[in-house]
Amino acid sequence: MTRGAVVGAGPHIEGFRWIRALGSGGFADVHLYHQQVPSRDVAIKVARPNVEGGNEAIRYEADAMARVSSHPAIVNLYGVGSLPDGRQFLIMEYCPVANIADQVRARPMDLASALDMMIRISSGVEMLHRSGYVHRDIKPGNIMLDSYKAPVLTDFGVSARIGEGAGGSVDGFSVLWAPPEQHDGNSVAEPSQDVWALASSLWTLLVGRSPFEDPIGDNTTVAVAMRVRSGRLRGIARADVPEELDEVLRAAMSVDPARRTRSALAFAQSLQGIQRLAGLPVTPIEVRDAPHMPRPSVPGPASPAGFPVPVPSQGEGTRPRGASAAQDVTIRSGVGFDFSESGVVPIADSWHHPRNLSTGRAAEASFDDEEERVVRRLPVPAIIALVLVGAVVVAGLVVAMLTGGGHSVRIDPTEAPTASQEDPSKLTVPPAAPTGLSGRVEGDSIVWTWTAPADSNYTSDQLMFQYRLERPGEAPLGASSPVASVTLPATRGGDNCLTVRTVVASSGLQSQSINACVAVN
Numbered sequence: 001m002t003r004g005a006v007v008g009a010g011p012h013i014e015g016f017r018w019i020r021a022l023g024s025g026g027f028a029d030v031h032l033y034h035q036q037v038p039s040r041d042v043a044i045k046v047a048r049p050n051v052e053g054g055n056e057a058i059r060y061e062a063d064a065m066a067r068v069s070s071h072p073a074i075v076n077l078y079g080v081g082s083l084p085d086g087r088q089f090l091i092m093e094y095c096p097v098a099n100i101a102d103q104v105r106a107r108p109m110d111l112a113s114a115l116d117m118m119i120r121i122s123s124g125v126e127m128l129h130r131s132g133y134v135h136r137d138i139k140p141g142n143i144m145l146d147s148y149k150a151p152v153l154t155d156f157g158v159s160a161r162i163g164e165g166a167g168g169s170v171d172g173f174s175v176l177w178a179p180p181e182q183h184d185g186n187s188v189a190e191p192s193q194d195v196w197a198l199a200s201s202l203w204t205l206l207v208g209r210s211p212f213e214d215p216i217g218d219n220t221t222v223a224v225a226m227r228v229r230s231g232r233l234r235g236i237a238r239a240d241v242p243e244e245l246d247e248v249l250r251a252a253m254s255v256d257p258a259r260r261t262r263s264a265l266a267f268a269q270s271l272q273g274i275q276r277l278a279g280l281p282v283t284p285i286e287v288r289d290a291p292h293m294p295r296p297s298v299p300g301p302a303s304p305a306g307f308p309v310p311v312p313s314q315g316e317g318t319r320p321r322g323a324s325a326a327q328d329v330t331i332r333s334g335v336g337f338d339f340s341e342s343g344v345v346p347i348a349d350s351w352h353h354p355r356n357l358s359t360g361r362a363a364e365a366s367f368d369d370e371e372e373r374v375v376r377r378l379p380v381p382a383i384i385a386l387v388l389v390g391a392v393v394v395a396g397l398v399v400a401m402l403t404g405g406g407h408s409v410r411i412d413p414t415e416a417p418t419a420s421q422e423d424p425s426k427l428t429v430p431p432a433a434p435t436g437l438s439g440r441v442e443g444d445s446i447v448w449t450w451t452a453p454a455d456s457n458y459t460s461d462q463l464m465f466q467y468r469l470e471r472p473g474e475a476p477l478g479a480s481s482p483v484a485s486v487t488l489p490a491t492r493g494g495d496n497c498l499t500v501r502t503v504v505a506s507s508g509l510q511s512q513s514i515n516a517c518v519a520v521n
Contacts, residue, residue, distance in 0.1 A: 011083055025157055027054040046089040058088040064159040067131035073124030075154040097145035104205050111240050112280045114205040115271050117151045119283040122268035124153050125194050126287050133159050134189035138197035139177040140204050160189035175221055176210035180229045180255055192257040195267055199252035206236050231255040245274050429457050431502040433511040439518040441490060446518055448498050449485045468499045490520045
């Protein structure tokens with residue numbers, strides 16, 4: 001949900017009094033209403049008029065939420081209704097703190113609070129997975145604090161059933177927190193995608209921004225996506241954060257989903273291990289078996305990162321909601337988060353921040369929920385074109401940049417993602433453009449070739465080529481190639497045009513583009 005968007009007054013709903021608009025999403029607006037009976041404030045998400053698939057998305061979101069809304073870490077779903085004009089709406093719990101992104105961008109959380117929060121959220125996500133769904137858009141902006149200051153996960157608008165595509169969603173996902181495989185519109189929903197997002201969200205709680213945002217560098221969509229795909233994850237670099245937590249996060253954010261921490265439960269257990277290591281109270285994991293869903297295998301004695309993770313006791317791992325916690329001596333009595341008491345300030349760093357640097361430097365926040373980078377649901381070729389060709393604005397696509405601007409920190413040239421580690425002046429030097437682009441028709445395909453640039457700043461293995469194909473009556477097709485040639489399907493009835501540019505694989509720096517067309521009749 002995007003706050004700050006211009007949203008008019010909500011529709012009249014019998015039994016409810018409209019108070020104010022809360023925000024807007026891809027297919028719906030969210031408003032604060034007061035319900036007459038019972039008397040309480042509620043958040044109502046209403047499908048916008050004339051949005052194709054809006055009602056279907058509302059129903060799909062309701063189905064996903066209904067599976068887990070009773071979990072203490074999931075926002076409550078109170079009901080579903082329809083307006084006289086046919087639009088459907090969700091009635092949900094109103095959370096006074098709309099999302100924690102606003103809090104952590106100004107003042108990151110202390111270690112104890114961040115671990116406690118993400119263990120609770122991971123418990124809810126584990127139950128969602130056991131119910132057969134994947135959230136697909138976990139991020140700090142979708143974590144709220146309820147009236148008791150307890151964290152709850154919200155916005156199930158892009159959730160999907162495990163093993164299926166995007167399901168009923170008409171919105172998209174947030175590139176800054178999504179795993180690389182989710183950038184591919186052909187990917188199916190898997191729990192491992194949420195595990196990645198849980199880990200990247202925890203990193204954000206502790207640092208103040210996404211792990212893939214460069215506070216002083218290029219934060220175009222393509223640059224962020226390429227950082228995600230690179231497999232590099234910066235250390236948190238805080239004196240109060242043990243290095244073992246970096247290992248846990250790297251395991252949960254492995255580029256290869258098969259090597260990633262195997263479940264949200266396993267991730268939560270790894271965080272419990274960090275709590276024990278740091279001498280902190282251990283947050284209970286609240287999960288139970290979901291009906292009609294197989295229970296995941298019991299985790300082994302170690303996380304994929306090799307960090308010891310004890311199998312949870314009955315009190316830690318299986319206490320259902322409402323069960324007594326009297327025997328659980330590690331449960332916190334007062335769940336709540338007061339960011340004003342945190343002594344942590346945002347860390348201003350380069351793409352890699354050495355662990356021995358002080359955390360006492362204040363920095364301007366580098367992401368803004370009002371301008372959150374979101375990839376909207378589009379046909380698969382258009383999504384791929386967006387992620388891989390950053391200069392292309394696909395019709396109907398809204399991408400808001402999350403740039404931090406104004407930071408007065410320097411990039412360490414020994415760690416920066418550039419072609420040369422000796423010459424800091426090359427940190428922002430774009431690569432040379434390719435030349436000699438041409439295409440020849442071979443059957444139902446066109447073989448496109450070009451000449452790689454002779455660039456003294458970069459070696460050939462540091463460069464790749466991004467291309468965008470436009471054909472008559474077809475959606476744009478974008479992808480990348482490590483070599484100076486690509487064979488693509490031809491479409492008859494007009495010009496088939498290819499645009500190519502050189503890109504530095506590690507940083508996303510781009511050259512000028514070249515273009516050529518081949519007429520296919």
